[in-house]
């Protein structure tokens with residue numbers, strides 16, 4: 001029988017069907033999985049629990065794809081399956097071995113039914129056989145899944161071999177395992193209180209009335225009472241506290257570079273890679289909306305997000321423009337502070353970007369180094385003598401971090417490295433982030 005196009009099954013508004021569609025689309029499209037899912041969910045009318053299940057299936061299967069494929073290969077002698085068939089088998093196995101709340105027989109039955117709905121009637125027996133085989137060997141398979149984490153961690157924790165080898169060399173086996181485990185765990189949500197609009201007492205009182213469950217969190221680089229982990233909440237964009245600009249969602253690691261910048265109220269600040277504005281708006285908060293922040297970004301779409309954010313948060317001391325126009329427009333202007341929150345491989349935030357690990361390539365890290373150095377070189381002449389320039393990334397790779405800074409320093413003897421710090425998930429329980437604080441010691 002001819003197989004039906006997945007897109008023709010749109011009338012089915014069920015979480016598993018939508019998950020299969022997104023997981024199949026991602027194999028042939030450039031678009032990020034998160035965006036594909038959002039598009040599909042915006043078209044579907046799912047209940048909140050069904051949306052949650054759909055997201056959990058998509059994100060979980062993308063994260064664990066290497067391990068799932070390994071399980072499938074064991075039963076199919078490595079024979080290549082059609083992409084849709086592979087996705088169906090992944091869907092069944094993921095529910096059986098990773099989701100506690102789905103009974104096994106339901107996982108098998110539902111997956112076989114979806115196979116039939118999609119036109120894989122002849123192959124549905126094969127799907128059934130593979131899944132039932134694993135059902136019979138459930139206990140042994142669970143043991144095997146634990147053993148492969150030790151024998152072949154890149155398969156056991158589902159990461160590309162090259163990424164695993166890189167981290168193994170740098171961080172050792174134990175930390176690398178922790179890092180990969182972290183990347184496979186759904187990311188937590190953190191809110192930073194926007195003190196331009198409200199204090200922590202006011203925001204938390206408002207959250208109580210809105211059904212937000214929160215816990216205060218402390219970090220050595222952030223003043224107390226500023227960061228809350230949101231354990232559960234209704235959709236944030238619908239909350240009055242959100243619309244009123246009482247808080248901004250960001251990982252605590254992103255605030256280290258702002259602390260290092262050490263801004264004062266009347267300062268002039270150049271924020272070279274500013275969008276969507278997590279750091280810009282925190283800098284404005286520290287300057288109590290005085291002084292001036294020239295915020296730039298290369299992307300128009302992201303600059304629109306920056307504007308949306310600073311309007312919502314009541315930030316008024318920002319001039320935003322497409323890079324590098326503002327700097328070119330006034331070449332004589334010098335700044336007290338410069339922040340370069342550079343584009344990077346994002347290896348420190350892999351748990352927030354589910355398919356990132358399958359997209360990045362070693363060559364990309366090399367290419368990014370060039371951009372990062374270029375940004376530092378462009379920014380350096382704009383810093384006043386004795387001013388502070390902070391370079392930051394959310395990468396765990398020294399090639400994009402200390403090595404870039406060292407190269408810059410070797411070319412710029414008027415700059416000194418004051419401090420640098422690498423935050424890691426296994427060391428600090430936050431996303432990975434690197435920050436270097438540089439001082440311009442004399443005029444060249």
Ligand SMILES: C[S@@+](CC[C@H](N)C(=O)[O-])C[C@H]1O[C@@H](n2cnc3c(N)ncnc32)[C@H](O)[C@@H]1O
Pocket residue numbers: 254272273274275276277278279280296297298299302323341342343344371375
């Ligand atoms: C890590 S993100 C910045 C995040 C932002 N600082 C925040 O805290 O929300 C890096 C940004 O650099 C921008 N970008 C990339 N290449 C750039 C360039 N050559 N000049 C300026 N911005 C650039 C990207 O569009 C992206 O928005």
